Amino acid sequence: xxxxxxxxxxxxxxxxxxxxxxxxxxxxxxxxxxxxxxxxxxxxxxxxxxxxxxxxxxxxxxxxxxxxxxxxxxxxxxxxxxxxxxxxxxxxxxxxxxxxxxxxxxxxxxxxxxxxxxxxxxxxxxxxxxxxxxxxxxxxxxxxxxx
Numbered sequence: 001x002x003x004x005x006x007x008x009x010x011x012x013x014x015x016x017x018x019x020x021x022x023x024x025x026x027x028x029x030x031x032x033x034x035x036x037x038x039x040x041x042x043x044x045x046x047x048x049x050x051x052x053x054x055x056x057x058x059x060x061x062x063x064x065x066x067x068x069x070x071x072x073x074x075x076x077x078x079x080x081x082x083x084x085x086x087x088x089x090x091x092x093x094x095x096x097x098x099x100x101x102x103x104x105x106x107x108x109x110x111x112x113x114x115x116x117x118x119x120x121x122x123x124x125x126x127x128x129x130x131x132x133x134x135x136x137x138x139x140x141x142x143x144x145x146x147x
Contacts, residue, residue, distance in 0.1 A: 007085035020081040024073055090129060097122050 006027070013023050039045040052059055079088040100119060103109045111119065 007089065010080050010085045014081055014084060018081065020074070020077040023081055024077040027077075028073075090126070093122060094126060097126065 010023065010027075013026070039048070052062075076088060076092075079091060097119065100111075104111060
């Protein structure tokens, strides 16, 4: 639901010089509020608690997953604060692209034609972005005219 505005919010926060960990904290608190309200409103919180009570061995796995996610988010938010959400998105897409290709090459997972077309579109997009994407343009220095 909020993926569409996350990049714009992150870019605005970045414009104010917001540091990575502050950005991470505010985004996670926002997500916690939305998720908490949703879990309470739908009653699914009680299903989750009951599941954990029936399967207590899952609790350390959930905690480990939480720590691993927070560790990974560090790199995401550092990338966003240093290079912007667009670059983070490009890096994530590139990583996913090579993960899919690695899955095909290393593990023999087959892709159907539609998936190959999607892969080709992503690869083409990455190449076009590399060739014609945003570049830092040098600002012309005003000519110093001596009279």
